Amino acid sequence: MKTKNSYNPDARNIALLPRPAYKEVLVIISKSEQINHNLLHQYFPNATFSFLSNRTEKEDNSKGMNYTLHKKDFFFKTLKNERLKNLTKKTFDLLIDLNEDNDKLIYFVENINAGLKIGCFNKPNNHLYDILTKPSLEIVDVVNSMVKQLDILTLNNKK
């Protein structure tokens, strides 16, 4: 049985900021081709984006701000891929999890230090997220909904 606060996000400094203030944003998504870059840049105009998605080939050829995960990057529950290990050491202002099906990607939601973590309902480990939104078939709808919630909470927090 889990002890209360085995995971404690209160230990983090949760940063609810106006959207233009987010500078470093990590987007986790099942497949990289699902990303709508224009939409993200429109909502977070001053952000530099990093992306983490799945890959099918065993070798990791990802570069720059793009990171990819293969199931063999884990040996049991230990991460072996050096590039991904370095990713977990980075700090982000915002983590957006749009991934729908790969449970291995949850490792990064838990282990990456981000000021704010946003995800969708109907996932295990709901407690890892600061804000949850309704899942939808369209990624665009999910992003729109997340941004709407983020704005409401930021305004309330300011008040």
Add this chain to the structure above:
Amino acid sequence: MINLKGLGVAMVTPFNADMSIDFESLKKLTHYLIDNGVHYLVVQGTTGESPVLSEQEKLAVLDTVIKENAGRLPIVYGIGGNNTQQVAKQLAEFDVPGVDAILSVSPYYSKPTQEGIFQHFKTLAANSKLPIILYNVPGRTSSNMLPETTLRLAKTCENIIGIKEACGDLNQVMHLIKDKPMDFYIISGDDDLALPFINIGGDGVISVIGNGLPKAFSNMINAALNNDIITARKFHYQCFPLIYHLFSEGNPAGIKEVLKYYNITETTVRLPLMNVSATTKGKIVEILNNL
């Protein structure tokens, strides 16, 4: 950390015939509960008619109970509402020595989403100096806080330490108990379900009937927590017939009839509550005569 295992009593607020607070009866009630095996006191829950008391009156009631209690039992105080910012402000400013935890009802009337409920309590937790006990009572709030939301709060907010669960659905309670963090309290908010609630792993009850029958009800709770099912069942069925009548014409009108029977308080309630009908009163008295 406050121990919430056992019987907590949601105390009524006694009134004089002129509707002012009857502090002498309140003192009598406090001693009656402490002397008869109650484990902690809950002041200004809805059973204390908190919606019809001014802030000043609520604090006067709390002050009286704290003084009479003299540190013997833990005290839980009710602060809740459906205006997140206002409740958060109240919590941030609340600083009364002698109070061990806050009981806060899930936002009512507005029918928020589960995410809305989560963010509401997260805001309260961030503003409260004291531990918070959530209160889910869909029958009164018109929105059910689902186990996923409760568990998310339990796992993310250090000072949210338990829930008073009055959803009336033991299946929902089992989902909570199955996945809850070890030191998160699951407390029944329904007197009639307190025994089955403990049998499936709950920690006790925040009770209304405990105002009138603290001895019998604490005996039942103690026996249930000690896995003495025969004794627990005996006391459960002793109290059970009374419970229906306590709530049939609005709480705390029913329990105030019981307290009148035992000469502890008068039956006066403030509008919109009314005293129970002669028929209900007759049934309550008949049950008490046969206890």
